[in-house]
Amino acid sequence: MIGTPFLYERLAEELVAAIAAGRLPDGARLPSIRQLCADHGISPATAFQTYATLEARGLVEVRPRSGYYVRTRQASRPLPPPVARPRPGAQKVSVSELIFELLGSVQDSAVVPLGSAFPPPELFPFEALARSGARAMRQLKPAQITGALVRGDEPLRELLHRRHAQQGVALDPGELVITHGAMEALNLCLQACTRPGDVVVVESPTFYAALQTIERLNLRALEVATDPQEGVDLAALEALLQQRRVAACWFMPNFQNPLGALMPLAKKKALVALLARHGIPLVEDDVYGELHGGAHRPLPAKAFDQAGLVLHCSSFSKCLAPGYRVGWAAAGRYTAQVQRLKMMSTLATSLPAQRAVADYLAHGGYDRHLRQLRQALSAQRQRAARQIARHFPAGTRVTHPEGGYFLWLELPAGVDAMALSQDALAQGISTAPGLLFSADQRFVHHLRLNIGRPDDVRVDEALRTLGGLARQRLAGP
Incomplete structure (x- = not known):
């Protein structure tokens, strides 16, 4: 179940709909704060937050000593780039030196x-996180330090499971593995479902860290046409799957890096179904999902996974705690293999960092x-x-x-x-x-x-x- 929006979010969405339908045309003056409060029975703080939300989305502008107005949409707004149509064929990858340089x-x-x-x-609450870390470590019992090395700290895993459920993603609690940031999660998940020489389908363009991982694991990258607004072209993907033996896909359905594309809900569902028909795992990079501009967090592809083929990866590095390196994988049928790979590599994620994040989630006002x-x-x-x-x-x-x-x-x-x-x-x-x-x-x-x-x-x-x-x-x- 998706969480209930706040009052200001509901009111903002009503105004967005009115603007989109033309009931509030370009340049129209919006009700004053006082009038908005009277019309909807809300507090001034809620009214201000409503208009701040619309202003942040570029739909409303403030004119000093005059009030709030619907922003005039400029005819000169640049067009987005066209859909990228990559050259055919899988590529060996060699990008690391260029990236380092x-x-x-x-x-x-x-x-x-x-x-x-x-x-x-x-933009991040480092002082509050530090207080959470100090409080959590004072309460830590010595036996807990080595009690959850591979899978991660149990309180944090419980909080993550609960948060996913509130957002409409039903996870098996046993499939969550806490990792050293999202990059470890993604690396472990891709390694769990591929072997050297395999072909991995990626978006075009794709995040360079995906290419680095493919290079490190001695895999080959096969790029698929990608729309700057809606993500992977599913028809092009299906054609690739019919032509080539593919071991896995690595996609970012929510606010893809570098395009910022957001795959629509129906398209995510169709993507998961398509890959399930072919028995191909999806390594889902969802580190930007919390950074949405709408009323609700967009669901990840994992929400539609019935076959355990979506290896969902995310972290707190982009939304709460940069530098703490606390991420996770919900790896479906590959969970045991991900755990084994973690045990053979890093073994554990920093417990103080995990406890600081868990305490902040429980008490710090994360939302x-x-x-x-x-x-x-x-x-x-x-x-x-x-x-x-x-x-x-x-x-x-x-x-x-x-x-x-x-x-x-x-x-x-x-x-x-x-x-x-x-x-x-x-x-x-x-x-x-x-x-x-x-x-x-x-x-x-x-x-x-x-x-x-x-x-x-x-x-x-x-x-x-x-x-x-x-x-x-x-x-x-």
């Missing part, structure tokens, strides 16, 4: 980290934190999109994700993204060029930008500078 710059605090994969740390985080990221997505539309060359195409903190740009054909990244780095700006996101390094005119830092004038200035550098590249010498 290009992304080392994000560790320099003087560099504006538009190329980073990490969320901005100022309140998530609402604030989502609102901040939604506002920043809108803000960055406006900056890109204003400063980048004509013909630039940009995704319009409903969650997460990435934008994927397709630059005009005359702009080499790798050269642009080098120009930008000389100006103290890191970016993630598109070559990182494909086994055959073919996204030569593309960039992924991390735009998650709220109200950061350095990001605004960096986007303005990056757009100017792109126009210079387009103009030529």
Whole structure:
């Protein structure tokens, strides 16, 4: 069962529907806070939160000393990139050196980290987590330190099981394994269902960490056409499965990195059914699911798994505790193999980190934190999109994700993204060029930008500078 939305969320969705239907046209003045309270019998705090939610989604703007208005949709809003149609054939992967070279710059605090994969740390409750950790460790009994090495801390596993159930995902409690972040979960799950030389289907473009894992395990990557808004093209996937022997798929149905695509609910259900017919496991990367911009968390593909073929992986690194490295896998029929692989590699996940997260989930106001985080990221997505539309060359195409903190740009054909990244780095700006996101390094005119830092004038200035550098590249010498 999906949780009941808050009053401000229900009211915001009603206004969203009115805007979409044209009952509230562009530029229309919305009721004042006082009028909204009177019309709906709500408190001023609820009214403010309602309008803040709409403002964060880019639907409403505040005009000083005038009130709230429906934002005028600009005809110049950039189009999203087209569906990526990869070249046929499985590829051996060799991307690690390129990734190490290009992304080392994000560790320099003087560099504006538009190329980073990490969320901005100022958005997270580190002080509260530290208090939770201290409280939890004071209550820890010595025997518990080695009591749950491989599967993870029992209180945290119980909390995760309960939270999944509240969100509409029925897990077998025994299939949850706590891991050292989502990357360990994903690595263990892919290793559990493949053998060296196997073919793994990935999105096009795909997250470079998936390519690194495929490279490390001596697998081959087969890319499938992927829509920037709705994710994997299921017809193209079915054609691949009929033509090739595939060992597994690695997909990110919720706010895919780098596209930000959100696979619709019916499409997730159809994906799980398609893979079940072929007996092919799905390694599901769901680290961005909590960073949605709507009223409810989108269900993962795991919610539709009846055959135990979905190996669901996630973590708290993107939504609560960056650096704590607390993730998990719900590995279905592969649970025993994942546990064995973990026992033979890292054996255990840090117990203090697990206990700190568990205590915060139980007492720290996790959902309140998530609402604030989502609102901040939604506002920043809108803000960055406006900056890109204003400063980048004509013909630039940009995704319009409903969650997460990435934008994927397709630059005009005359702009080499790798050269642009080098120009930008000389100006103290890191970016993630598109070559990182494909086994055959073919996204030569593309960039992924991390735009998650709220109200950061350095990001605004960096986007303005990056757009100017792109126009210079387009103009030529």
